[in-house]
Amino acid sequence: MPVVFVAASKLPTPFATFTMHGFLDEATGREHVVLSLGDVADGQPVLGRLHSECLTGDALFSQRCDCGSQLEAALQAIAREGRGVLLYLRQEGRGIGLLNKIRAYELQDGGADTVEANERLGFAADQRDYGMCQPMLEHLGVKSLRLMTNNPRKVKALTGMGIPVAERVPLHTGHNPHNKHYLATKAGKLGHMMGNEHQGEAGRA
Numbered sequence: 397m398p399v400v401f402v403a404a405s406k407l408p409t410p411f412a413t414f415t416m417h418g419f420l421d422e423a424t425g426r427e428h429v430v431l432s433l434g435d436v437a438d439g440q441p442v443l444g445r446l447h448s449e450c451l452t453g454d455a456l457f458s459q460r461c462d463c464g465s466q467l468e469a470a471l472q473a474i475a476r477e478g479r480g481v482l483l484y485l486r487q488e489g490r491g492i493g494l495l496n497k498i499r500a501y502e503l504q505d506g507g508a509d510t511v512e513a514n515e516r517l518g519f520a521a522d523q524r525d526y527g528m529c530q531p532m533l534e535h536l537g538v539k540s541l542r543l544m545t546n547n548p549r550k551v552k553a554l555t556g557m558g559i560p561v562a563e564r565v566p567l568h569t570g571h572n573p574h575n576k577h578y579l580a581t582k583a584g585k586l587g588h589m590m591g592n593e594h595q596g597e598a599g600r601a
Protein backbone atom coordinates (compact mmCIF):
# COMPACT_ATOMS: atom_id res chain seq x y z
CA MET A 397 0.00 0.00 0.00
CA PRO A 398 1.49 3.38 -0.96
CA VAL A 399 1.77 5.22 2.33
CA VAL A 400 4.53 7.81 2.17
CA PHE A 401 6.30 9.62 4.96
CA VAL A 402 6.18 13.39 4.43
CA ALA A 403 7.75 15.22 7.39
CA ALA A 404 8.41 15.08 11.14
CA SER A 405 8.45 17.78 13.80
CA LYS A 406 8.32 18.24 17.55
CA LEU A 407 4.87 18.36 19.18
CA PRO A 408 4.89 19.73 22.72
CA THR A 409 1.80 18.66 24.72
CA PRO A 410 0.86 18.90 28.40
CA PHE A 411 2.08 15.28 28.78
CA ALA A 412 5.39 15.24 26.91
CA THR A 413 7.10 16.64 23.84
CA PHE A 414 6.39 14.02 21.21
CA THR A 415 7.79 13.68 17.71
CA MET A 416 4.99 14.02 15.16
CA HIS A 417 5.41 12.05 11.93
CA GLY A 418 3.11 12.88 8.99
CA PHE A 419 2.14 10.34 6.35
CA LEU A 420 0.05 10.46 3.17
CA ASP A 421 -1.98 7.41 2.21
CA GLU A 422 -1.94 7.80 -1.55
CA ALA A 423 -4.68 5.23 -2.06
CA THR A 424 -7.27 7.21 -0.05
CA GLY A 425 -5.73 10.70 0.08
CA ARG A 426 -5.95 10.54 3.88
CA GLU A 427 -3.30 12.25 6.00
CA HIS A 428 -2.29 10.23 9.07
CA VAL A 429 -0.12 11.18 12.02
CA VAL A 430 2.03 9.23 14.47
CA LEU A 431 3.17 10.69 17.78
CA SER A 432 6.25 8.91 19.07
CA LEU A 433 8.29 9.19 22.24
CA GLY A 434 11.66 7.65 23.06
CA ASP A 435 13.54 4.91 21.22
CA VAL A 436 10.83 2.84 19.55
CA ALA A 437 13.18 1.09 17.10
CA ASP A 438 15.16 -0.97 19.62
CA GLY A 439 13.28 -4.20 18.85
CA GLN A 440 11.49 -4.38 22.21
CA PRO A 441 7.64 -4.28 22.27
CA VAL A 442 6.42 -0.69 22.19
CA LEU A 443 3.45 0.69 24.16
CA GLY A 444 1.10 1.83 21.42
CA ARG A 445 -2.38 2.87 20.38
CA LEU A 446 -4.21 2.89 17.07
CA HIS A 447 -6.59 5.80 17.64
CA SER A 448 -9.36 6.29 15.08
CA GLU A 449 -10.28 9.91 14.44
CA CYS A 450 -13.32 11.17 16.34
CA LEU A 451 -13.63 14.91 15.83
CA THR A 452 -16.56 15.12 18.23
CA GLY A 453 -14.85 13.22 21.03
CA ASP A 454 -11.20 14.16 20.46
CA ALA A 455 -11.68 17.89 19.81
CA LEU A 456 -15.24 18.91 20.75
CA PHE A 457 -15.50 17.30 24.20
CA SER A 458 -18.39 14.98 23.21
CA GLN A 459 -19.56 12.63 25.90
CA ARG A 460 -21.45 10.40 23.45
CA CYS A 461 -18.34 8.22 23.24
CA ASP A 462 -15.12 7.55 25.16
CA CYS A 463 -12.64 8.67 22.47
CA GLY A 464 -11.35 11.94 23.93
CA SER A 465 -10.68 10.38 27.27
CA GLN A 466 -8.96 7.37 25.68
CA LEU A 467 -6.77 9.66 23.59
CA GLU A 468 -5.66 11.57 26.67
CA ALA A 469 -5.14 8.40 28.74
CA ALA A 470 -3.05 6.81 25.98
CA LEU A 471 -0.80 9.86 25.61
CA GLN A 472 -0.41 10.06 29.39
CA ALA A 473 0.52 6.38 29.58
CA ILE A 474 3.14 6.80 26.84
CA ALA A 475 4.51 9.90 28.60
CA ARG A 476 4.71 8.01 31.92
CA GLU A 477 6.71 5.27 30.24
CA GLY A 478 8.85 7.71 28.28
CA ARG A 479 8.42 5.52 25.20
CA GLY A 480 5.62 4.65 22.82
CA VAL A 481 3.62 5.43 19.70
CA LEU A 482 0.12 6.76 19.04
CA LEU A 483 -1.13 6.34 15.48
CA TYR A 484 -3.86 8.90 14.82
CA LEU A 485 -5.81 7.33 11.98
CA ARG A 486 -8.09 9.48 9.87
CA GLN A 487 -10.98 7.08 9.64
CA GLU A 488 -13.66 9.16 11.30
CA GLY A 489 -16.90 7.48 12.31
CA ARG A 490 -15.45 3.97 12.01
CA GLY A 491 -14.71 4.75 8.40
CA ILE A 492 -18.01 6.37 7.29
CA GLY A 493 -16.84 9.98 7.68
CA LEU A 494 -17.97 12.87 9.87
CA LEU A 495 -21.20 13.80 8.10
CA ASN A 496 -22.42 10.22 7.98
CA LYS A 497 -21.54 9.89 11.68
CA ILE A 498 -23.78 12.87 12.38
CA ARG A 499 -26.51 11.16 10.33
CA ALA A 500 -25.96 8.06 12.49
CA TYR A 501 -26.16 10.16 15.66
CA GLU A 502 -29.45 11.60 14.41
CA LEU A 503 -30.82 8.06 14.07
CA GLN A 504 -29.44 7.24 17.53
CA ASP A 505 -31.26 10.27 18.95
CA GLY A 506 -34.40 8.58 17.60
CA GLY A 507 -33.65 5.31 19.39
CA ALA A 508 -31.28 3.28 17.16
CA ASP A 509 -28.07 1.92 18.64
CA THR A 510 -24.65 2.61 17.10
CA VAL A 511 -24.69 -0.56 14.97
CA GLU A 512 -28.33 -0.28 13.81
CA ALA A 513 -27.77 3.36 12.82
CA ASN A 514 -24.81 2.45 10.58
CA GLU A 515 -26.75 -0.38 8.99
CA ARG A 516 -29.81 1.78 8.32
CA LEU A 517 -27.53 4.15 6.42
CA GLY A 518 -26.25 1.27 4.29
CA PHE A 519 -22.87 0.85 6.00
CA ALA A 520 -21.29 -2.04 7.84
CA ALA A 521 -21.11 -1.66 11.63
CA ASP A 522 -17.38 -1.02 11.38
CA GLN A 523 -15.79 -0.09 8.03
CA ARG A 524 -12.27 0.51 9.31
CA ASP A 525 -9.17 -0.90 7.68
CA TYR A 526 -5.83 -0.84 9.48
CA GLY A 527 -3.61 -1.58 6.47
CA MET A 528 -1.93 1.84 6.61
CA CYS A 529 -0.42 1.01 10.01
CA GLN A 530 2.08 -1.51 8.68
CA PRO A 531 4.13 0.93 6.54
CA MET A 532 3.95 3.62 9.23
CA LEU A 533 5.22 1.25 11.92
CA GLU A 534 7.89 -0.05 9.56
CA HIS A 535 9.06 3.52 8.90
CA LEU A 536 9.42 4.04 12.66
CA GLY A 537 11.22 0.73 13.17
CA VAL A 538 8.52 -0.62 15.52
CA LYS A 539 8.66 -4.42 15.53
CA SER A 540 5.91 -5.32 18.02
CA LEU A 541 3.36 -3.59 20.24
CA ARG A 542 1.84 -3.60 23.68
CA LEU A 543 -1.48 -2.37 22.38
CA MET A 544 -3.79 -0.13 24.39
CA THR A 545 -7.28 -1.15 23.24
CA ASN A 546 -10.45 -2.98 24.15
CA ASN A 547 -11.04 -3.95 20.52
CA PRO A 548 -9.95 -7.47 19.53
CA ARG A 549 -10.27 -6.54 15.82
CA LYS A 550 -7.26 -4.25 16.13
CA VAL A 551 -5.16 -7.04 17.64
CA LYS A 552 -6.24 -9.38 14.85
CA ALA A 553 -5.52 -6.81 12.13
CA LEU A 554 -1.98 -6.13 13.40
CA THR A 555 -1.17 -9.79 13.85
CA GLY A 556 -2.45 -10.43 10.33
CA MET A 557 -0.05 -7.78 9.00
CA GLY A 558 2.91 -9.47 10.68
CA ILE A 559 3.11 -7.07 13.63
CA PRO A 560 2.98 -9.12 16.84
CA VAL A 561 0.91 -7.80 19.74
CA ALA A 562 2.96 -8.85 22.76
CA GLU A 563 0.24 -7.70 25.15
CA ARG A 564 -3.21 -6.06 25.08
CA VAL A 565 -3.47 -3.26 27.62
CA PRO A 566 -7.14 -2.37 28.40
CA LEU A 567 -8.12 1.27 28.11
CA HIS A 568 -11.21 1.76 30.25
CA THR A 569 -11.83 5.43 30.75
CA GLY A 570 -14.31 8.15 29.92
CA HIS A 571 -17.43 6.35 31.12
CA ASN A 572 -20.33 8.73 31.75
CA PRO A 573 -24.16 8.63 31.79
CA HIS A 574 -24.36 9.74 28.13
CA ASN A 575 -22.27 6.86 26.73
CA LYS A 576 -23.46 4.03 28.95
CA HIS A 577 -25.68 2.55 26.21
CA TYR A 578 -23.02 3.15 23.54
CA LEU A 579 -20.36 1.28 25.52
CA ALA A 580 -22.78 -1.56 26.27
CA THR A 581 -23.53 -1.90 22.53
CA LYS A 582 -19.82 -1.99 21.71
CA ALA A 583 -19.39 -4.84 24.17
CA GLY A 584 -22.54 -6.66 23.07
CA LYS A 585 -22.43 -6.23 19.28
CA LEU A 586 -18.88 -5.26 18.33
CA GLY A 587 -16.94 -7.60 20.59
CA HIS A 588 -15.18 -4.96 22.66
CA MET A 589 -13.76 -6.24 25.93
CA MET A 590 -15.09 -3.93 28.59
CA GLY A 591 -14.38 -5.99 31.72
CA ASN A 592 -11.24 -6.02 33.82
CA GLU A 593 -9.63 -8.80 31.81
CA HIS A 594 -6.14 -7.64 32.59
CA GLN A 595 -4.08 -5.90 35.19
CA GLY A 596 -2.20 -2.71 34.42
CA GLU A 597 -4.84 -0.45 32.96
CA ALA A 598 -3.70 2.56 30.97
CA GLY A 599 -6.81 4.59 31.70
CA ARG A 600 -8.70 5.93 34.66
CA ALA A 601 -12.19 4.76 35.67
Ligand SMILES: Nc1nc2c(ncn2[C@@H]2O[C@H](COP(=O)(O)OP(=O)(O)OP(=O)(O)O)[C@@H](O)[C@H]2O)c(=O)[nH]1
Pocket residue numbers: 446447448449450451461462463466487488489490491492497500501510514544545546547550567582588
Ligand atom coordinates in the same frame (compact mmCIF):
# COMPACT_ATOMS: atom_id res chain seq x y z
N1 LIG B 1 -20.36 5.28 12.81
C1 LIG B 1 -20.17 5.62 14.07
N2 LIG B 1 -18.91 5.84 14.48
C2 LIG B 1 -18.72 6.17 15.77
C3 LIG B 1 -19.78 6.28 16.68
N3 LIG B 1 -19.26 6.63 17.87
C4 LIG B 1 -17.92 6.70 17.70
N4 LIG B 1 -17.59 6.43 16.43
C5 LIG B 1 -16.27 6.34 15.81
O1 LIG B 1 -15.69 5.17 16.29
C6 LIG B 1 -14.28 5.29 16.26
C7 LIG B 1 -13.74 4.83 17.61
O2 LIG B 1 -14.07 3.51 17.72
P1 LIG B 1 -14.57 2.82 19.02
O3 LIG B 1 -15.48 1.71 18.58
O4 LIG B 1 -15.12 3.85 19.99
O5 LIG B 1 -13.32 2.21 19.70
P2 LIG B 1 -12.19 1.35 19.02
O6 LIG B 1 -11.22 2.30 18.40
O7 LIG B 1 -12.78 0.31 18.12
O8 LIG B 1 -11.63 0.53 20.24
P3 LIG B 1 -10.65 0.98 21.38
O9 LIG B 1 -9.27 0.76 20.86
O10 LIG B 1 -10.96 0.07 22.52
O11 LIG B 1 -10.96 2.42 21.68
C8 LIG B 1 -13.98 6.72 15.91
O12 LIG B 1 -13.63 6.76 14.53
C9 LIG B 1 -15.31 7.42 16.15
O13 LIG B 1 -15.49 8.53 15.30
C10 LIG B 1 -21.10 6.04 16.22
O14 LIG B 1 -22.08 6.08 16.96
N5 LIG B 1 -21.24 5.72 14.91
Ligand SMILES: [Zn+2]
Pocket residue numbers: 450452453454461462463464
Ligand atom coordinates in the same frame (compact mmCIF):
# COMPACT_ATOMS: atom_id res chain seq x y z
ZN1 LIG C 1 -15.70 9.10 19.71
